[in-house]
Amino acid sequence: MATLIQRQFVVLSFITAVLFVLTGVLSLGNNRFIVASSTIQQAASHVSSLAILNWMGREIPILTDTVQVNSDRRANSVSGFLFQLATSIQPGDLRSLLGRELPGMVTTEDARYVVAGKGATLADFYVEYPPHPRQVIDASQSIPTQPTDSAEPDPHEEKPAPIAKPNTEGKKIVFVYNSHNRESWYSETKAVGSAVDHPTQNISLVSKRLAEALNESGIGADVSTEDIYQQLLNNNLNYALSYAQSLKVLKAATEKNRELHYFFDLHRDTAPRDRTTVTIKGKTYARVMFVIGKMNKNHEKNEAFATELHQLMEKMYPELSRGVMEKGAKTGHAEYNQSISPGSLLMEVGGTENTLQESLNTAEALADVFAAYYLQAEKVGKPVAEEPAKR
Numbered sequence: 001m002a003t004l005i006q007r008q009f010v011v012l013s014f015i016t017a018v019l020f021v022l023t024g025v026l027s028l029g030n031n032r033f034i035v036a037s038s039t040i041q042q043a044a045s046h047v048s049s050l051a052i053l054n055w056m057g058r059e060i061p062i063l064t065d066t067v068q069v070n071s072d073r074r075a076n077s078v079s080g081f082l083f084q085l086a087t088s089i090q091p092g093d094l095r096s097l098l099g100r101e102l103p104g105m106v107t108t109e110d111a112r113y114v115v116a117g118k119g120a121t122l123a124d125f126y127v128e129y130p131p132h133p134r135q136v137i138d139a140s141q142s143i144p145t146q147p148t149d150s151a152e153p154d155p156h157e158e159k160p161a162p163i164a165k166p167n168t169e170g171k172k173i174v175f176v177y178n179s180h181n182r183e184s185w186y187s188e189t190k191a192v193g194s195a196v197d198h199p200t201q202n203i204s205l206v207s208k209r210l211a212e213a214l215n216e217s218g219i220g221a222d223v224s225t226e227d228i229y230q231q232l233l234n235n236n237l238n239y240a241l242s243y244a245q246s247l248k249v250l251k252a253a254t255e256k257n258r259e260l261h262y263f264f265d266l267h268r269d270t271a272p273r274d275r276t277t278v279t280i281k282g283k284t285y286a287r288v289m290f291v292i293g294k295m296n297k298n299h300e301k302n303e304a305f306a307t308e309l310h311q312l313m314e315k316m317y318p319e320l321s322r323g324v325m326e327k328g329a330k331t332g333h334a335e336y337n338q339s340i341s342p343g344s345l346l347m348e349v350g351g352t353e354n355t356l357q358e359s360l361n362t363a364e365a366l367a368d369v370f371a372a373y374y375l376q377a378e379k380v381g382k383p384v385a386e387e388p389a390k391r
Helices: 003-031 039-047 049-057 061-066 078-087 123-128 204-216 228-235 237-254 299-316 357-381
Strands: 111-116 172-177 220-222 262-267 278-281 282-285 288-293 321-327 343-349
Touching: 123 278, 172 204, 172 237, 204 220, 204 262, 228 237, 262 282, 278 343, 282 357, 299 321, 299 357, 343 357
Parallel strands: 172 220, 172 262, 262 343, 288 321
Antiparallel strands: 111 321, 278 282, 288 343
C-alpha cells in the first residue's frame, strides 16, 4: 500500500514539474500562445444546464434525485467538454473534424442550431437557395387553387370572450417584405429548372396576410409591394444581389417612417414536406424556421429575439417552429439585412411542397404569436427586442 502511494506521489510530482517547466517556457520570449476566450465560450455553449446538474449531482446526490437528466453523455460529459476545448472537435459531429479541410463542408462555427425544433437535421444547413434562372415565369403556368367551402357561422354559437390586444397607438412598427419575392409552391406553379417561382402567386401573398393579421391584432404593420426580382432583371443584376436590392427598400421605408423597428423578411424554403408541415387542432400549417446571419456583428440580439418568439410559438402552436438557425458566409448571405435593427428576422415559411393556404394559416399564427410577445413586453414595461438603432 505504501509503495502504491509513493508511486502515485512520484507521478503527480513529475506531472507538476512538467507543467511548471512548460508554463515557464511559454512565458519566455513574449510567447502569444493562448486559449482564446471565444474557443472556451463556443465549447461551453454546447454544454447543457442538465449536464452541469449531472456533474454537480455526483457530489450532491439530491440533485439527480430531483432532476431527471437524459442528456447525451458523449456530448455533455466532462471528458467530452475538455476534448472539444483542446481540439475544437465536437464529439459526435464529423463536421467539426472535416469541415476545415473539405471545400464546401459546413463547420459548426459557420452554421448551427441555436434552438432546434422537432425534426431538425444537419441537412437543413445546406439548404439555402437553388440556382435561379434569369427569366420571368409566365403567369399562364399557374395552377389555380381549388376554393374551399366555408361553413356558414351559427348565429346561436356562443362567442369566446374578447382577449386583451396590444396597441401601438396608430404607429406602424413592423415592416414585412420579401427579398426573394417570387418564391412559390408546386401547388401554384411549375418548376423551371430548380426554381419554383411565380410573378403573382408567391410568398408576397403571405407577407400581405401577415401584415393584415398584425393590424387586426393591434400591431401597426406595413408591407412592401416591391418586386425585387423584376428590379434585378431591369438592372441586369445577379440574383445573389437580392438582399442588397431589398436593403434599399428597407432604408427608404425607415426614412419615411422612423417608428419602424421590426423587419420580417419572409421566404419559402426547399425542405421536404414531412419537415415543413404540421397539423395543430385539425388545421395544417407550413412550419417556420428562424434564420440569423452571423456576419451582423450584433446578431446576438436578433438571435435572442428569435429565440423568444420560438419559445412562445412552442407554447401557442406546438411544433410550428422548426427552430432558430445561425448561418455564416459558407451557407448563405450571412447578414440578411439584420444589422438594420435587433428586431430584424428572416423567416422560412414552409417549403415548395406546402400550399399557399397552409402558408397563409402560418401568417395568421405568426401574427398571433408576435402580438402575444408584444403584449407581454408591454405589461412588464421592458424594451421590446431592444431599442431601435439610430439611423
